[in-house]
Amino acid sequence: MAGPPRIFDxxxxxxxxxRALRGEPVDFxxxxxxxxxxxxxxxxxxxxxxxxxxxxxxSALRHMMRSxxxxxxxxxxxxxxxxxxxxxxxxxxxDEEALPFADGSLDLVVSALALQSVNxxxxxxxxxxxxxxxxxxxxxxxxxxxxLTELRQSFAAAEAEMDGGVSPRVAPFADLRDLxxxxxxxxxxxxxxxxxxVTVRYATAFDLMRDLRGMGGTNTxxxxxxxxxxxxxxxxxxQIYAERFSDPDGRLRASFEIVWLSGWAPHESQQQPLRxxxxxxxxxxxxxxxxxxxxxxxxx
Numbered sequence: 001m002a003g004p005p006r007i008f009d010x011x012x013x014x015x016x017x018x019r020a021l022r023g024e025p026v027d028f029x030x031x032x033x034x035x036x037x038x039x040x041x042x043x044x045x046x047x048x049x050x051x052x053x054x055x056x057x058x059s060a061l062r063h064m065m066r067s068x069x070x071x072x073x074x075x076x077x078x079x080x081x082x083x084x085x086x087x088x089x090x091x092x093x094x095d096e097e098a099l100p101f102a103d104g105s106l107d108l109v110v111s112a113l114a115l116q117s118v119n120x121x122x123x124x125x126x127x128x129x130x131x132x133x134x135x136x137x138x139x140x141x142x143x144x145x146x147x148l149t150e151l152r153q154s155f156a157a158a159e160a161e162m163d164g165g166v167s168p169r170v171a172p173f174a175d176l177r178d179l180x181x182x183x184x185x186x187x188x189x190x191x192x193x194x195x196x197x198v199t200v201r202y203a204t205a206f207d208l209m210r211d212l213r214g215m216g217g218t219n220t221x222x223x224x225x226x227x228x229x230x231x232x233x234x235x236x237x238x239q240i241y242a243e244r245f246s247d248p249d250g251r252l253r254a255s256f257e258i259v260w261l262s263g264w265a266p267h268e269s270q271q272q273p274l275r276x277x278x279x280x281x282x283x284x285x286x287x288x289x290x291x292x293x294x295x296x297x298x299x300x
Contacts, residue, residue, distance in 0.1 A: 006119055010095070013117060014079055017057065017216035021080075026214030027058060032198060033112045033141045033258060034061040040139060040260070041070050041110075048108035048137070052077050054128065055096040055114025057216070071108060097124050101131040104265075109138045116142035116174065125186035135267035138188065144195055144257035145175045150245040151208065151254065158237035162230065176259055188263025189270055195259045201251040205238040208254050 020026075038061070051071035053062050055078055062074045075090040077099065094100050096111075096118050109128045118124050128138055176195055183191035202208045245253050264270060 010079075010119070013216075017080060020214055020216035024214055025058075025216075026211045027060070029198065029200075029215065029256060030057060030113055031060060034064055036258075037061060037110060037112055037139060037141055038064045038068055038070065040262075041065070041108075042068060044137065046137075047071070049073070050106055051075070051108035051110060052099075052101065052106050052131070054099070054109060054111040054124075054140075055118075056110070056112040057114070061110065061112050065110070097127075099124075099127045099131060101127075103130045104133045106131045107133055107136050109136070109140075111140040111142070113141060113143065115140055116144075121174065122182055122185060125182055125188075129186045129188055129263075129265060132265035134265050135269060136265040138261070138263050138265075140261045141258050142174070142179075142261070144179075144259035146197070146255055146257040149255055150241060150252070151205070154205065154237045154241040154244065157240050158233050162233040162236050174259070179259060179261055183261060183263045186263075187266070189266040191261075191263040193259065193261055195257055198256040198258060200254045200256065201247065202254060203251060205241040205252060208252070 034056075047069055048071045050073050051065070052075045053065075056062075056076075057078075059076065062076060065071050065074055073090055075092055077092045077094050077096070079093060079095050092100055096114060097120050109132060115121060115124060125138075132138060176193055180191060180193040183193065200208075200211075202211075241252055242250075247253065
């Protein structure tokens with residue numbers, strides 16, 4: 001049986017992240033998302049005993065969770081966990097697509113800016129759902145489909161003009177509606193999907209690309225073009241970006257769509273949908289309208 005399509009080169013992803021760690025990591029977006037994730041957990045008003053942080057780069061999110069008393073223990077799950085510095089004792093070097101947890105063993109699973117680059121997101125979500133105890137919570141943030149739309153459009157226009165064709169340069173991030181369906185498919189109760197947008201401004205497109213390199217977020221698509229990008233094409237891309245996506249002050253916009261996923265492992269204490277036919281009031285009465293038999297027309 002064939003496995004999921006190999007959209008991302010996972011080995012290359014890890015090498016790019018290691019390169020970023022050795023240089024000057026750029027973590028402003030991760031910091032923003034981690035703070036928002038902690039705020040969302042605080043709204044739940046519950047302290048979790050055992051949590052797993054799946055794939056989140058760095059340790060900032062886990063430190064924030066501990067400082068707020070959100071979890072007694074947080075396990076770092078990361079293919080690069082063996083490279084981590086500091087005093088964290090709970091680390092597991094594992095891929096997000098192959099979680100090493102027994103069914104019903106975790107109270108909470110979180111993830112920040114990691115799951116958008118797995119090849120088998122439905123499988124990863126199913127594994128997270130199985131690892132949660134009944135009434136356990138899953139909360140994650142990942143990059144959505146409008147992320148870096150300006151860069152994607154600028155590259156496409158430049159390559160079509162200069163090279164006579166277009167190659168994939170920016171990852172095809174997941175659509176909001178598709179992610180909601182995946183949560184339901186994985187068996188989560190009370191699934192919620194919402195999104196917000198972070199707009200960052202740069203002097204040039206090259207400054208944006210430098211930050212992406214510092215995030216370890218440059219192109220790791222399996223179908224990426226292997227030949228080096230021509231200098232003329234790169235310069236034309238930067239020119240198109242400036243022409244189409246600059247503000248009045250000349251600075252360029254770069255969009256990051258942050259999609260939030262949350263869901264609970266089913267439990268009998270949770271609110272349940274009504275059974276079909278069990279409603280005690282008619283919708284027509286609530287709306288104060290006249291209900292017509294099927295086939296009848298108003299005014300006939």
